[in-house]
Amino acid sequence: MNRKITSQYQAEAEIFKALSHPTRLFILHTIKEKSYSVSQLAKMVGIDISTMSKHLDLLKRYKLIGGIKERNTVYYQLTIPCLFDFIRCARKMIDCSPECQQLQCVPKKLNQ
Amino acid sequence: MNRKITSQYQAEAEIFKALSHPTRLFILHTIKEKSYSVSQLAKMVGIDISTMSKHLDLLKRYKLIGGIKERNTVYYQLTIPCLFDFIRCARKMIDCSPECQQLQCVPKKLNQ
């Protein structure tokens, strides 16, 4: 059954993995309003340009962002507008715990 | 600035990381309707019980699931009901690409 589960959830897991690094979340939030170049983003975060390039490449591979080349600078921008509906959704979930307690949707008997 | 970004997006990134493994997504979907024990889940996936225990522990650390002990078996269940609103939301995003093309929300000039 291992194979079956893998194929079913692999793709989904990979998207989450793409979103599972602070720098990449920063990128997505930062280029939401305005495109930035690789070196601009690298400077903002304080990491090597090549490292930033690789983060951007990863996001590009999952079609979350895309780059537009002007002269010899690549400006990155969001490809999927609904990405932020999603992230808003994620935050709602993350903040859910207290709400959950109000709504009493925590399992009745939790061992500690 | 590195520090600032880390603190701001670290927590969010960690939640995504918790969701970035096929087995853990399987767990969440499987215990949605009905609680299962560690060994039951391990058998379904076809991995070692100790490995499954560690996946469950990770999800528990992020308060996504909780365990109820009956006799000497621990049954795991979802803690956050809105988790699936979120996952539905994630799937919508993942399936977004074709929609996006219809809606022409792909950047105008994408270099390949």
Next chain:
DNA sequence: CAGTTATTTGGTACTTTTGCCAAATTGCCA
């Protein structure tokens, strides 16, 4: 209490991810 069952923890090996440096590539401009 001794044995059994279920889970967790510790240890180890393997793989993947991340980040830097250096080198290669691409495209502009004099």
Next chain:
DNA sequence: TGGCAATTTGGCAAAAGTACCAAATAACTG
């Protein structure tokens, strides 16, 4: 064409994640 600027790629080392086995723990049962 030669040099410059921006980005990408390759290589390596450190860190993190994953999976197994074996041992430890916890809780029931005779």
